[in-house]
Amino acid sequence: xxxxxxxxxxxxxxxxxxxxxxxxxxxxxxxxxxxxxxxxxxxxxxxxxxxxxxxxxxxxxxxxxxxxxxxxxxxxxxxxxxxxxxxxxxxxxxxxxxxxxxxxxxxxxxxxxxxxxxxxxxxxxxxxxxxxxxxxxxxxxxxxxxxxxxxxxxxxxxxxxxxxxxxxxxxxxxxxxxxxxxxxxxxxxxxxxxxxxxxxxxxxxxxxxxxxxxxxxxxxxxxxxxxxxxxxxxxxxxxxxxxxxxx
Numbered sequence: 001x002x003x004x005x006x007x008x009x010x011x012x013x014x015x016x017x018x019x020x021x022x023x024x025x026x027x028x029x030x031x032x033x034x035x036x037x038x039x040x041x042x043x044x045x046x047x048x049x050x051x052x053x054x055x056x057x058x059x060x061x062x063x064x065x066x067x068x069x070x071x072x073x074x075x076x077x078x079x080x081x082x083x084x085x086x087x088x089x090x091x092x093x094x095x096x097x098x099x100x101x102x103x104x105x106x107x108x109x110x111x112x113x114x115x116x117x118x119x120x121x122x123x124x125x126x127x128x129x130x131x132x133x134x135x136x137x138x139x140x141x142x143x144x145x146x147x148x149x150x151x152x153x154x155x156x157x158x159x160x161x162x163x164x165x166x167x168x169x170x171x172x173x174x175x176x177x178x179x180x181x182x183x184x185x186x187x188x189x190x191x192x193x194x195x196x197x198x199x200x201x202x203x204x205x206x207x208x209x210x211x212x213x214x215x216x217x218x219x220x221x222x223x224x225x226x227x228x229x230x231x232x233x234x235x236x237x238x239x240x241x242x243x244x245x246x247x
Contacts, residue, residue, distance in 0.1 A: 027122075027145065028098050030199065049234075050139050051224035056167040056238045057081040059218070060134055065091040067132040069157065071123035071150060072140020073097050076106030079116070090115060096126045124149035128157050136165035142201050148209065155213065158243045164214060165240045169195065169202040172235070177208070181221040183235060191234055207237060214241030 073095035093116045103120045110116045135154040144150045172183040191202045218240045223233035
């Protein structure tokens with residue numbers, strides 16, 4: 001019975017994915033229309049797809065009394081990946097997302113922790129009350145049309161020397177930087193079209209810009225299995241950079 005329930009939940013998510021994200025309406029309306037029907041099954045389905053989140057968060061070296069921001073935080077699932085030791089160093093955590101249905105799930109999950117504040121807002125425009133120690137985006141940058149604006153906003157709110165971390169889908173440039181992964185023509189063509197139907201935009205431009213803005217960084221490039229597509233692996237990266245001490 002449990003297996004059957006899981007399959008039914010997967011079917012509900014797949015139906016939303018096949019229907020795709022609506023076009024020609026404001027971004028918040030597109031997100032709400034797309035995610036509200038699948039919000040209850042959102043985490044369970046994507047647990048198998050959104051790889052590298054736990055590893056990204058484990059790599060965050062937080063100072064005492066840290067202020068942490070997640071942009072595009074969705075349901076708040078990523079908060080569960082922080083260890084007790086990391087939580088002992090966090091004084092304030094702010095989660096920002098534009099989709100009301102996902103924000104509702106985040107508020108339900110973290111209703112009893114006074115350190116956590118949930119904001120329904122645009123990741124390119126929201127501002128904290130003061131500089132923060134760490135900002136991260138988990139499979140959110142590829143969903144933000146103005147992704148350059150989101151990166152600029154993240155860097156603006158960071159203290160000098162603060163951490164910006166990103167895990168996301170991507171494709172490589174046709175001629176990547178020396179030492180970086182090079183994806184074949186099919187990979188570079190297929191994944192932007194596959195995910196673009198659902199408002200996800202794997203890009204060849206994210207990593208070059210992140211590396212340019214934060215020369216001091218660690219990077220892992222890998223591939224993940226895709227539910228119900230056993231022969232395919234989607235590229236993703238984990239990037240952890242330091243904001244320069246001086247501009």
